Amino acid sequence: MKKELFCILGLLCLSGAIAAQPVMADRHAARGMGCEACHAANDKTRPVRKDACLKCHGSYEAMAKRTEKVVPNPHFNHYGDRDCTTCHKGHQQSVVSCNACHQFDLKTP
Template identity: 60%
Template sequence: MKHLLVLVLSALTASVVFAQPYTADRHLARKVPCQACHVTGDTSVPVRKQNCLACHQSYEVVAQKTKDLKPNPHFNHYGERDCSTCHSGHKPSVTSCNQCHKFDLKTP
């Protein structure tokens, strides 16, 4: 029984280590509490860009951080999109540009 428990715990630990973290996981790892994004405390309400920019400063600052990506997803023909267009807190994020284009961008 003890051996089985060790195997199960090892498998769970391995899946956590190798799983692609969601945006919320990345924030929690940096000690950012849920309320920093969900300012009303209501997790059923989508997080809006102004909540993101409370910590990430401005869309221009974010675009500067991704300036070496080709193309820069934060400097595009749509302008300042809502962050949740691509970034999802509790599910895999998407590269919304790929609805029309085929870019090799990884969206955290």
């Protein structure tokens, strides 16, 4: 029997199970947001900057409050306000940049 492959939004493919983890762009697209929501002037060649993220997600302090029950709180750390894309990657898997020195069991969307 031949397995069928279904693609959702042309990004996430399923064949009975998830074949790839969704990335940040998938999460935004699923919520009806187009590229222009993050990319200034819809210019996909330029990186997304923190001010674009904070338009929707509020201040960095608001994000620290939102993740206050996460231990350690990734938005309240010894680096202070970091660029969101240090951890959150739009079109590839996100990372826990803290793990360059530490070994935290954090999930980064």
